[in-house]
Amino acid sequence: MMDEIIKVKNEGYAEYEEVLLERDNVRKEALHWKMEYTREFGKLIADLFEMKITCIKKKKIITYCQAEVNKGKDIDHDAMFAYINQEMQEYNRQLQQMIDENEAANSGRQISTSAATKIKKIYHRLAKMLHPDINPKTDEIPELKRLWHMIVVSYNANDLEELETAEVLVKKALEEVGWENIVVEIDNLPEKIQRVRDEIIEIKGEDPYQYKFLLSDYEAVQEKKEALQKEMQEYMDYEKELDTMMEQFLSSGVSFKWTMD
Template sequence: MEIVYVKDGRYDEYENLLMERDRYRKEAQAIFRQYIHEFGEQITAVFKQKISCIEKKKMLSYCMMYFNRGESVDMTEVQKLIKHDMAEYQSQLNDMIANNEACKDMKTIPESEVLKIRQIYRRIAKKLHPDLNPLTEQHEELMDLWLRNLTAYQCNDLKEIEEVEFLVDQALAALGEGKTTVTIPDIDDKIENLYKEIEKIKSTDPYLYRDILSDDSLIKEKKQALENELNEYIEYAEQLDQQLKQFIVEGGTFTWTS
């Protein structure tokens, strides 16, 4: 199948902006992975200590609730409530730990390989990009290939993206002979939105993390700030422990192991 685009005066601009937007997205993701590689373990340690403090505060709040009622603390019920309250925090912590592991072994590939991946991505995008070809969203196989293409592009997987390109050509050929004419409706509005989206990517995190990552002094400053934050939470946790020791539950004091 041959895809023929009805081009107006701004089609090339629109197509180039789509590719540029996708490139900035990829760069932002790469910067985020580098940021997590550099600071992830410290950030996770801070967050872990933070949720430990939150947990202690909740325990203190529930104990005060029982105390104000003149009742003994029902630890089974309190632990059940706290587990429910902390579930979302624990999920976030698990995600952070998983991200750390994923970003630990960052591989550098040759620039020539990166360029080849970009070229193949662009060729596939011209055929399958959902914003250029409405057939992609109409055919599950084409959408699956487009998503595989995106993943391979973002992960700099040359072998995978080469395979995807071959499968794309096969899939389009299997759809039949002839030409499919495609027009881009509301192209002026879409171009304006793309300019805005690109600017937003470039002016917000994680893209702006590159400023820190490119300066050794800023990296050192960030690490020191994270260490200071961790120590503040540790100190706060100790204060909460002292408050919790006021409450005696079934003959024993609270013991924290988190």
């Protein structure tokens, strides 16, 4: 059997294999809940962040102009916007990342229960052969390393067809490297098992894994949406205050062309 080709000298190896696969399942579950969380709240969060950075930008413009006036200088529009755009780069990058994550979440692959079961079984078979923590040759042989990357990407994307293809390619690759010669001895196995168990506990105790409990509570979901909408209104009110500040600034005699790009 292909999933029995790795010969291991260690006692307790089966437990190590088990906890590694459990960790990978928990990681994937956390990724699933992150996607579900993004589907539920992603647009609200992105819209709120966009409003926040609009306010930040206007505030920075006002502060810049006031500083120039205080120094008795004319406001150089080109210099000001070069400075503001530089200041806003990281905010804009984060906003674009949110937008991209929303698109990815809402276009994510939806699969049946039977397909999910097949994906899990194939991944477990392949992980027992190529998981770098199980088979060190995976990191040593470029083709095996490439195939493992293909497996991980396909598993996380729920791509059954690609995983089935990977299984065929793995069999061929292992035949070429002579799988009968693969013998593994893992140092400090008890410590490694405990470390993986600790990692599982850590993943389960933090977001995005913890999103599952929020998303399973209808009232909690509605409360969060209401909180996001309330915060949005607060920033919309703040934007009006900033616009009033700018109008007052302009009415003080300063010549300034209001431009938002």
